[in-house]
């Protein structure tokens with residue numbers, strides 16, 4: 656049993672993963688619940704719920720409700736879930752009007768013949784599944800509305816490389832039965848073009864999982880990340896015997912070599928294997944949260960970027 660989450664704001668979600676997984680919850684239910692903050696299961700004992708995606712405050716971290724809108728002032732979210740079992744993947748992209756996109760992604764995985772639904776099609780599917788579609792105003796927070804109103808979009812986009820982005824809630828859970836699941840959720844690049852989709856809902860880029868091997872998730876500049884499929888590469892390296900840390904570092908090193916280290920984009924990677932070992936690598940200072948079963952502690956670890964001198 657183990658769990659890991661991107662950025663320090665994932666701590667309440669990793670706490671919740673610990674509680675759910677030790678109670679016998681399936682990794683997929685645990686990831687959905689820890690992200691969306693709601694559980695429909697009856698065998699599981701009562702656990703106090705925390706909200707992540709649906710909390711407007713978490714929107715400051717570019718996740719779910721309260722996230723930054725697109726260039727037309729509309730919030731569009733991407734989310735995905737992948738269970739290690741072959742073929743178990745579901746995702747939504749550019750989804751409007753729903754504060755818990757991971758739950759719609761889960762429904763896509765379980766109830767749709769498709770794997771990825773976008774925009775109006777994702778919203779139509781969600782409505783068919785019983786979700787209500789809220790007006791855009793109720794999806795924004797005071798903070799995100801103000802940021803949209805005061806931001807000079809041209810200037811923001813020109814300086815985007817320099818802007819610090821704590822984007823994407825990524826969670827990986829390994830349960831008692833040996834199931835491994837990864838989920839990701841983001842409102843995407845602030846003030847993006849309408850319809851822009853980042854790395855998060857793209858299998859192999861924002862997330863990947865393989866039963867008996869492990870799982871990985873990415874965070875950062877999704878327009879660049881999706882050109883390299885880092886999550887797929889990490890899992891393939893673990894399959895060939897690398898530890899999660901060796902796999903994350905090797906993938907980061909290769910991307911930095913290909914982009915030139917000094918020009919590399921913002922990228923944070925986490926991975927977990929079936930032994931419950933965790934790994935991370937990043938081009939920026941990258942705090943991540945790890946539930947270490949041996950010490951039974953949920954701790955924040957800080958991954959530092961490699962120094963250019965060493966390459």
Ligand code: GLY
Pocket residue numbers: 733822823841842843844852853854855873874875876877878
């Ligand atoms: N990494 C999230 C995004 O760029 O959309």
